[in-house]
Amino acid sequence: RLLGTAGAVGAGGLALGAVGGAAVRAAALDDTPAELASVGSTTVAFHGEHQPGITTPAQSRGHLVAFDLAPGAGRKEAAALMRRWSALAAGLMDGQPAGTDDTGIALDAGPSSLTLTFGFGRTFFDRTGLADRRPAGLDPLPPFSADRLDPRRSNGDLWIQIGADDGLVAFHALREIQRAAADAARVRWQMNGFNRSPGATARPMTARNLMGQVDGTNNPQPSDPDFDRRIFVPPAGAGTPRGGTNSAGGADDWLAGGSYAVVRRIRMLLDDWERLALTRQEEIIGRRKADGAPLTGGTETTPLALDELRPDGQPAIPANAHARISAPEQNGGAAMLRRPFSYHDGIGPDGTPDAGLLFVCWQADPLRGFVPVQRKLDRGDALSPFIRHEASGLFAVPGGAREGEYVGQRLLE
Numbered sequence: 001r002l003l004g005t006a007g008a009v010g011a012g013g014l015a016l017g018a019v020g021g022a023a024v025r026a027a028a029l030d031d032t033p034a035e036l037a038s039v040g041s042t043t044v045a046f047h048g049e050h051q052p053g054i055t056t057p058a059q060s061r062g063h064l065v066a067f068d069l070a071p072g073a074g075r076k077e078a079a080a081l082m083r084r085w086s087a088l089a090a091g092l093m094d095g096q097p098a099g100t101d102d103t104g105i106a107l108d109a110g111p112s113s114l115t116l117t118f119g120f121g122r123t124f125f126d127r128t129g130l131a132d133r134r135p136a137g138l139d140p141l142p143p144f145s146a147d148r149l150d151p152r153r154s155n156g157d158l159w160i161q162i163g164a165d166d167g168l169v170a171f172h173a174l175r176e177i178q179r180a181a182a183d184a185a186r187v188r189w190q191m192n193g194f195n196r197s198p199g200a201t202a203r204p205m206t207a208r209n210l211m212g213q214v215d216g217t218n219n220p221q222p223s224d225p226d227f228d229r230r231i232f233v234p235p236a237g238a239g240t241p242r243g244g245t246n247s248a249g250g251a252d253d254w255l256a257g258g259s260y261a262v263v264r265r266i267r268m269l270l271d272d273w274e275r276l277a278l279t280r281q282e283e284i285i286g287r288r289k290a291d292g293a294p295l296t297g298g299t300e301t302t303p304l305a306l307d308e309l310r311p312d313g314q315p316a317i318p319a320n321a322h323a324r325i326s327a328p329e330q331n332g333g334a335a336m337l338r339r340p341f342s343y344h345d346g347i348g349p350d351g352t353p354d355a356g357l358l359f360v361c362w363q364a365d366p367l368r369g370f371v372p373v374q375r376k377l378d379r380g381d382a383l384s385p386f387i388r389h390e391a392s393g394l395f396a397v398p399g400g401a402r403e404g405e406y407v408g409q410r411l412l413e
């Protein structure tokens with residue numbers, strides 16, 4: 001991905017603005033078409049083995065939206081909807097308008113790394129008469145003691161994650177998706193998030209969350225030998241792991257190359273958090289705030305020395321530090337790809353910021369990713385008193401559509 005290198009002059013000679021530094025002045029008043037800024041022109045492929053928006057670097061704007069199928073809509077309507085949505089997503093991600101009645105919201109802008117990722121919730125399979133093909137990985141998440149979940153903002157038949165490096169491009173995609181739902185599905189809930197913009201930092205860096213921490217350092221990397229096994233459901237065959245089998249116990253191929261998304265709206269109790277001394281904040285995570293390095297030293301990417309003791313005999317990374325408790329070594333190898341957006345929806349009725357993390361994590365099976373880690377965090381994570389899980393969703397995300405195919409076709413056709 002290209003990161004903030006150049007400013008650019010838009011078609012028609014108007015300055016589009018500068019990326020990553022110096023301002024660009026309107027250079028030409030002629031009609032010469034000009035290059036888009038690198039941020040605007042960056043495209044992500046819609047077709048492929050996996051859906052986009054999973055390993056794609058998190059964009060600066062995100063919308064998460066869940067739909068329920070309309071009363072009376074079943075498998076046929078769901079298939080037609082996924083066909084419509086897939087064609088729309090492929091076009092928008094390629095920088096095309098949504099059709100002749102496009103809203104115009106994204107005119108002048110390039111695709112700006114737009115991605116649309118589609119998932120199916122547990123109830124989708126009942127609504128479409130496909131309960132026997134519901135994958136085992138969609139078993140409901142267990143309750144956790146700290147859950148304060150709002151069912152109206154949780155789960156849903158269908159889920160779409162939209163990301164783009166431009167707010168108008170992201171909103172445009174959201175709006176066109178809602179319009180294309182027509183009579184087939186209704187919005188159940190929607191959440192809006194953000195991350196840092198490309199070009200805001202001098203070099204590409206791990207993002208920070210609203211607590212100010214460097215967040216995402218120890219994510220599995222696509223170059224890791226076990227990355228695919230941990231994040232994506234393998235093709236059906238002998239020994240298909242649980243995430244790829246259906247409720248009838250059979251291996252099912254529509255989810256091959258897919259993944260499971262766990263979505264949690266996690267409110268941060270920022271007033272309480274910000275009252276803590278820096279050293280206390282760092283002990284809670286087990287990493288330094290300034291650069292994300294472990295409390296045991298080194299740089300951001302230095303492994304945590306979990307066995308190291310301080311002179312007083314206490315662990316240098318406290319026993320209840322978030323980074324220790326959530327580390328795969330402490331959870332039988334359980335790992336997930338965290339790809340969150342921050343959110344801020346103003347001030348709540350209690351006078352505190354309604355802000356936090358739209359936590360989205362990806363794994364080949366929630367029982368080998370989110371669930372064991374959250375269970376452990378729930379029992380004694382030092383971060384817990386400063387966060388509140390307010391909504392939850394679990395979605396099976398089919399493998400990527402091949403050329404000429406729509407997302408979920410191998411399930412719905």
Ligand code: HEM
Nearest residue numbers: 213214215216217218266323326327328357370373374387
């Ligand atoms: C690591 C913050 C919730 C799983 C981290 C790190 C930070 C952080 C700052 C260290 C840097 C890094 O490796 O990314 C937060 C905040 C949360 C939150 C602010 C809530 C608002 C969760 C949840 C889970 C989770 C709900 C999963 C159930 C992990 C994992 C790591 C991690 C797996 C990497 C551990 C390692 O391998 O070292 N988190 N986290 N986090 N977090 Fe969280």
